[in-house]
Amino acid sequence: MKSTPTLVLVMGVSGSGKSHVGKLLAEAIDADFIDADDHHSAGSIAKMSRGEPLNDGDREGWLETLADFFRDHARRGRSLVIGCSALKRRYRDQLRKGAPALRILYLHGSRELLFDRLTHRQGHFFQGDHMLDSQLRDLEPPGDDEAIRVDISLAPEEIVSTFLKRTVA
Template sequence: MPVRNGATGRNLNMNPSPLPPLVVMGVSGCGKSTIGSLLGERLGIPFQDGDDLHPAANKAKMGAGIPLDDSDRQPWLEEIGRTLRASAEQGTPAIIACSALKRSYRDLLRSHVPDIVFVHLNGDRGTLLERMNARDHEFMPSSLLDTQLSTLEPLGQDEKHILADITLTPTSLVESLCDQLAVRTLAVGPAFNNGR
């Protein structure tokens, strides 16, 4: 059944320009899985939680409260990149939740799918900590939040992205993203940038 943009009535999955590969990114507690899943349902395209693609050794390390280093993340990011590329090659847009905190991580993903767009779920430390403390995550204790915040490198002007405010309700946030994606997939010219 066609999926329509609530504000414009556009059929989002029938755009002349297909949706690009999407990575819902941000530190733990920002709602990547929730928003990614809702966005996938709204757009009628597959969503996958990038945490499911971590090697077992990474999950064990994070579960013990030990931050991953870049050598730990390399195979994980490569697997996410391959997954996005395989989906794109089949002509099916995909959404994956992935922290993508460093520019180098995002560059690696871009090497697999150059037209990737990052949806950065942005929020302050207090909001994030409150959310993390209210949930029971398999391998991401709240003690790792400060490590993630210090690792996060803001998206550059040359990186295709949308900034999303996590203080919005999930429904409102997803509607806002759909509106922006509809405009930008139909547009010719400017890249995604700061949600404008």
């Protein structure tokens, strides 16, 4: 009998720690991890590298690809964690099409902490504080009915522990 897989979206704006926390969470629940940034089109990466924010059209195919990952893992009975900004409710709704029982961990933090993290990050295409401000403007924070919100000022291991305690309780 196939076990029910755990499907988790780790969401938040750039600099919130989606990749780091997502990898730790995936390890803790014996799941695969996918960094959504690795699946942007070349055009979207070029756009962000120039400091231009993406629009809904830029994200459409990308979100469908991510929903397909959730759908495929669910079909195979394999747990999956995806780190993805998922800034708007309709983006999260699109991801839920691939995973109706999707659990969401929302990484929340102050603009100051996010900006500090971004200025010290190397080798990433996301550049500039105006792009952070754009994401913060676009962000439709999930409510308690949609996600578990954890502050990024906590240690990554503590974020994972908090999420796991609150999803089991």
